[in-house]
Amino acid sequence: MGWGCDLTWIDKRKVVCMQGMKAGALFGTALAGILASSVPAWAQTAGSPTDEARVKGAGTSAGGAAPMAADIFAPLAYPQPENAYRAGSGLPGPAYWQNRADYSIAARIDPATHVLSGSETITYTNNSPDTLDVLWIQLDQNIYRPDSRAASAAHESHGSHPGMTSVHTDGVVIEHAAVDGAAVTPLVSDTRMQLRLARPLPPKGRVAVRISWHYTVPGTWGGRTAVSDTKNGPIYEIAQWYPRMEVYDDRRGWNTLPYLGQEFFLDYGDFDYSVEVPWNYTVAGSGALTNPNDVLTAAERARLAQAGRSETRVMIRTPADVTDPHSHAASSGTKTWHFHMANTRDVSFAASPAFVWDAAHIDLPDESPGPGRPKQPRLAMSVYPVEGIGAHGWDRSTTYVKHAIEYFSSMWFVYPWPNAINLGGYGAGMEYPGIVFDGWSDRDPELFWITTHELGHGWFPMIVGTDERRRAWMDEGFNTFIDAYASDHFNHGEFAPKQDSEFAPKTGVPADDIVPILTDANAPTLMTPADLVSERYRHSVTYFKSAYGLKLLREQILGPDRFDAAFRRYIAVWAFKHPGPSDFFRIMESEGGEDLSWFWRGWYFRNWSPNYAIAGTSYVDGDPSHGLVVHVENRGSLPLPVVLRREFSDGTHADTRIPTETWMRQKTATLTFPGGPKVTRVRLDPDHVIPDVDRADNDAEVGVH
Ligand SMILES: [Zn+2]
Numbered sequence: 001m002g003w004g005c006d007l008t009w010i011d012k013r014k015v016v017c018m019q020g021m022k023a024g025a026l027f028g029t030a031l032a033g034i035l036a037s038s039v040p041a042w043a044q045t046a047g048s049p050t051d052e053a054r055v056k057g058a059g060t061s062a063g064g065a066a067p068m069a070a071d072i073f074a075p076l077a078y079p080q081p082e083n084a085y086r087a088g089s090g091l092p093g094p095a096y097w098q099n100r101a102d103y104s105i106a107a108r109i110d111p112a113t114h115v116l117s118g119s120e121t122i123t124y125t126n127n128s129p130d131t132l133d134v135l136w137i138q139l140d141q142n143i144y145r146p147d148s149r150a151a152s153a154a155h156e157s158h159g160s161h162p163g164m165t166s167v168h169t170d171g172v173v174i175e176h177a178a179v180d181g182a183a184v185t186p187l188v189s190d191t192r193m194q195l196r197l198a199r200p201l202p203p204k205g206r207v208a209v210r211i212s213w214h215y216t217v218p219g220t221w222g223g224r225t226a227v228s229d230t231k232n233g234p235i236y237e238i239a240q241w242y243p244r245m246e247v248y249d250d251r252r253g254w255n256t257l258p259y260l261g262q263e264f265f266l267d268y269g270d271f272d273y274s275v276e277v278p279w280n281y282t283v284a285g286s287g288a289l290t291n292p293n294d295v296l297t298a299a300e301r302a303r304l305a306q307a308g309r310s311e312t313r314v315m316i317r318t319p320a321d322v323t324d325p326h327s328h329a330a331s332s333g334t335k336t337w338h339f340h341m342a343n344t345r346d347v348s349f350a351a352s353p354a355f356v357w358d359a360a361h362i363d364l365p366d367e368s369p370g371p372g373r374p375k376q377p378r379l380a381m382s383v384y385p386v387e388g389i390g391a392h393g394w395d396r397s398t399t400y401v402k403h404a405i406e407y408f409s410s411m412w413f414v415y416p417w418p419n420a421i422n423l424g425g426y427g428a429g430m431e432y433p434g435i436v437f438d439g440w441s442d443r444d445p446e447l448f449w450i451t452t453h454e455l456g457h458g459w460f461p462m463i464v465g466t467d468e469r470r471r472a473w474m475d476e477g478f479n480t481f482i483d484a485y486a487s488d489h490f491n492h493g494e495f496a497p498k499q500d501s502e503f504a505p506k507t508g509v510p511a512d513d514i515v516p517i518l519t520d521a522n523a524p525t526l527m528t529p530a531d532l533v534s535e536r537y538r539h540s541v542t543y544f545k546s547a548y549g550l551k552l553l554r555e556q557i558l559g560p561d562r563f564d565a566a567f568r569r570y571i572a573v574w575a576f577k578h579p580g581p582s583d584f585f586r587i588m589e590s591e592g593g594e595d596l597s598w599f600w601r602g603w604y605f606r607n608w609s610p611n612y613a614i615a616g617t618s619y620v621d622g623d624p625s626h627g628l629v630v631h632v633e634n635r636g637s638l639p640l641p642v643v644l645r646r647e648f649s650d651g652t653h654a655d656t657r658i659p660t661e662t663w664m665r666q667k668t669a670t671l672t673f674p675g676g677p678k679v680t681r682v683r684l685d686p687d688h689v690i691p692d693v694d695r696a697d698n699d700a701e702v703g704v705h
Contacts, residue, residue, distance in 0.1 A: 026213055058373065061336040066637045067608070073664055076597035076605075079527075080582035085250040090587025091573050098577060100125040101245040102269035108276040108334075109217075109236060114227055117214035120242050123269075125206045128248060132201040135179075135666060136254045137186075137193045140240035141215045142171035143259045144222065148698075149190050150260045151436030167221045172243070175212040191259040193243065211243050220426050224437070228426035231386035232322050232354035237425045237437050239348040240264075242273075247467075249578055255467065262530045263461075263468035263475070266345035268576050272370075274338045277351045279330035282317060284357070284383045285340025285349030286434035288369030288376075288418040295330065295335045307359035308377030313398040319386050340370035340432060341417060343576055345465055348432035350423045355383040360398050362405050369419045376418070380405060384424025388440030393447065397422045400448050403456040403490050408482060411564075412459055413571045420458070422451050431457030448495045452486045453479060453502065461573050471581060472530035476502075477546020484547065502543040510548045511688045517545055518609040519693055526604045527581065548691075549603045556640055556690060557599060557660075558592045566591035598660065602638035612684045613697035625675040629703065630682050632658060632669050636693065639663040645686040649678040655686075678702075 019275035067607045082088035084095035102125075107118035126132055177186045179195060187194040201207050217236060220226045225239040240259075247255045247265050255265050275283050283295075292301055300316055307314040321327035329335065341347050359381040366375035379402035388394035401422050409415045417434050427439025429450055436454035438447070459482065461468050461475040468475050468586040480502050487498035499508035506513045517523050517540050524533050526546055533542055554563035570579070570587045585600050602608035613633045620627035632644060639660045647653045662669050673679075685692050692698060 011073075018083060029292065030086055044266045048263050066611075066635060068130050069664055072602065072608075072639065073598050073600075074635060076585075076601050078585060080251060080580050082582075082586070083250075086580075086583055088586060089590045090583050090585070092569070092577060092583075095129075096577070097127040097129070097250065099127050099245075100265050100269050101267045103242070103271045103273065103347075105242050105271070105273040106276075107241070107273065109238075109275045109277060109281075111234065113241065114217045114590050115214055116217055116236075116238065116241060117212075118242060119210070119212040120559065122209040122211070122243075122245060123206060124201075124209060124245060126201045126203060126248075128250070129203050130248075130620075132248065133197055133202065134254075135195045135197065135201075135207075135209065136246035136248075136256050137195065137209075138240075138244045138246055138259065138264075139172050139174075139188065139191050140244070140259050141169070142188070142191045143261070144169040144218050145171040147276045149258050153260050167219065169216045169218055170216040171174075172213050174215065174243075176210070177212075178210040180208055181210075187699075188564045189258075192246065192256050192701060213243060215241075217570070224428050224430045226426060226428065230352075230387055230440075232385060233352055235350060235352040235385065235423075235425050237348075237350050237423065237428060237430075238275075239430065239432055239437070241348070244346070251580065255469075257343050257469050257531070258529055259469075262472060264346070265467040265469050266465070268343055271341045271344060271347045272338070273347055273349075274332050274336050275349055275351060276336045278353070279333050279335050280328050280353045281335070281351050281355060282353070282355045282383065283349055283351045284355070284381065284421050284423060284435060285337065285339040286347035286417075286432060287339045288367075289337065290340050290370045290373070290449065291336075291338040295329055295337050299327075304359060304379070304633075305378055306604050307381075308361055310360050311363075311402075313358040313360045313382075313395075314446065315356075315358050316381075317355060319356055319389065321600035322354060322386060323336075324358060332395075342370075343416065344433045346433055348435055348437075350383060350425065350435065352383075352385070354385040356386060356389065356394075356647045357381065357383045358398050360402050362402055362420065364406065364409055364415060369418055378467075379419045381419060381421045382424065382619075383421065384440045388424040390443070394440060395423065397447065397451060398452040400490075401455060404452045404486060405458075407486050408456060408459055411485070412482060412568060413463055413575060414484075415458060416463065417458075420455060422455070429454060431455070431462070433458065446500070447494045448490065449483070449487065449500050451496060451504075452490075453483050456483050456486070459571065464522040464571055465574075465576060465578050467578065467580070468530070470529055470531075472533070473526045473546035474579075474581065474584065477526070478550065480543045480547035483548040484551065501539045503547055504544070505539075510544070510551065511691045513656075514545060514548055514691045515609075515693050517541060518607055518691055520607075523607055525607055545603075552603070552640060552690065553588070553592075553596075553599065557596070558588075558594065562592050598639060606637070608637035609693045610638045610640045610642065610690050611693050613694070614682055614684060614700040617679075617682055617700055617702045619702070620672070620675070623675070625677045627675045628673040628679055629692055630671045630673070632671060632684065634667055634669075635665045640690045642685050642690060642692075643687070645683045646673065646679045647681045648676075649680050 082293045085093045087093040102123040105120040109116050174186050177184050182196050220228045227234050227236050238569050247267050303314055303316045359379045362378040367378050368375050380398050382397035384394045401420050405415050405420045421435040421583050423437050424440035425437050428437040430437040431454040438450050456479040460478040484498045485494045499507045504510040504513045524537055535654040566588050569591050589596050613635055615631040615633040617630050641660055642658050644656045645653050679702045681701055
């Protein structure tokens with residue numbers, strides 16, 4: 001990218017380009033020098049934070065007069081104060097704690113009735129400084145009850161629940177609940193269940209919760225979890241399937257927002273789970289299969305071993321196997337598949353007699369499938385019905401899986417789990433740790449983009465455990481951000497640029513495609529709680545605007561070197577923990593080395609936008625050899641760095657980068673360039689890398705006002 005050259009101050013209204021400055025210095029000493037000479041006194045001392053509610057021009061900048069510079073650049077008061085649990089640096093504080101939930105689950109599917117039944121033991125560890133007198137547990141399947149809160153809110157709910165107003169289940173039936181062996185009567189409220197503890201759970205205490213339950217698996221109208229028919233039998237996509245602990249944390253105690261269709265917030269722990277299915281079913285699940293000798297044939301096990309040495313896919317179950325009853329390890333009754341996954345917030349699985357199954361090696365160090373078991377090669381895998389087969393379809397799925405896991409591992413944080421599986425189901429487009437649910441009918445770029453996106457959720461929120469229910473932009477947007485680069489990286493850009501409903505949907509140029517959102521007075525801000533964001537804005541704000549914010553931060557504000565180091569630090573220190581927005585804002589400032597109050601305020605707390613204009617040009621003394629003067633006006637509310645290009649009469653051009661600090665005390669900057677060749681035009685943001693909301697005034701013929 002053309003970084004151009006930076007500016008230095010002559011006086012408060014005049015800047016000149018320092019020719020020959022290296023691009024690498026743009027974000028280092030050069031900017032530090034500008035800051036030292038230009039930052040107002042209030043920004044250099046720790047003044048009292050500005051109350052966001054009092055900042056003028058709080059709405060979209062399109063709706064009226066732009067806010068004043070003092071409001072744009074005022075120190076930002078973060079929603080979460082720093083304390084012993086969460087440090088001002090954005091790191092977990094010295095007293096940070098997090099509770100832990102380990103699960104042992106045995107489940108069974110009855111295909112005749114579509115009933116899934118199970119029993120589980122949750123070993124819950126209280127690492128908080130508080131004594132707990134109740135436990136709160138999530139009963140997500142109650143979202144399908146006719147009297148659920150989500151059923152009433154469905155018209156403004158997640159788009160994959162269109163049937164929620166007309167088709168229902170009875171939700172989850174709790175057959176029995178006990179704490180440390182003593183039966184308790186659960187108190188169920190919508191998608192939550194409270195268990196009152198006969199003996200309060202003290203700090204560092206541990207309790208065993210035993211629950212038995214069953215529910216009817218919804219049809220495809222279930223959205224994220226469903227059973228659907230294919231030519232060779234049903235596919236069960238099983239998620240949000242067992243009673244799961246709510247998160248108790250330092251910010252608000254129990255996190256008990258009901259499940260209205262947004263996503264999830266979960267603690268970490270180790271999972272052992274088993275699934276009993278008919279003899280001819282194959283189960284693909286989160287983590288690693290721990291009893292292959294019981295459920296796989298010798299041929300299937302040999303093929304898996306071969307896949308562990310192969311960079312290209314090896315068929316574990318072929319299309320011919322799917323219709324061959326002798327291709328299974330049993331010929332009647334049921335089989336029970338055991339899985340283990342360590343240090344994860346959730347597990348899911350898919351089961352079907354219709355699965356074609358292929359796998360290839362993931363180029364990461366071997367991983368143990370469970371405690372005391374030797375390390376094994378890690379596998380990228382795909383399971384799908386024969387309907388998904390095709391050179392443009394699922395024949396390439398495992399290649400996409402392998403690329404996503406290896407690429408994201410090399411860029412951001414090494415994938416911590418044994419396997420990664422892509423399921424070709426009816427098309428939920430949903431992410432779970434170690435397994436994602438996609439559509440067998442997806443082809444070419446759609447299959448690549450959805451596979452990469454859902455697996456990218458392995459990093460956000462499966463590794464960095466944010467609260468999806470409140471802050472969907474912290475997983476959907478952050479994931480979409482890393483996905484855009486994955487599209488550029490795969491197979492020499494075969495599917496680049498990423499251009500789908502989640503990112504730059506109209507032209508593939510995010511600076512242009514985001515403008516309708518920035519100028520929409522009704523658009524929610526990124527900080528709007530996820531339950532309040534209507535379907536109309538879910539992709540454009542939660543995914544696209546959030547992802548593009550990080551792209552602006554990386555490419556236009558910090559530069560890749562500083563951004564990547566800071567973002568990797570954010571991921572590393574918050575891996576398997578629960579960061580909030582304030583933690584993220586703080587660590588990117590501290591590690592990135594900039595006061596970003598103006599950017600967080602404008603892009604995340606408001607829908608503010610940049611809008612620069614050429615206000616006038618002239619030659620000094622009317623003579624190009626004496627110098628060129630360009631007046632640039634800031635009419636916007638998000639003062640992103642902007643490039644000014646001078647186009648010379650000989651067809652060449654030169655770029656000058658105008659930094660953010662230019663606009664701290666002035667609305668119009670006067671740039672004077674040394675004399676030289678005749679300049680025919682000047683252009684602001686010539687490459688469309690910032691979302692200037694009015695480009696009509698961005699370029700001008702020199703000397704024409
Ligand atoms: Zn997503």
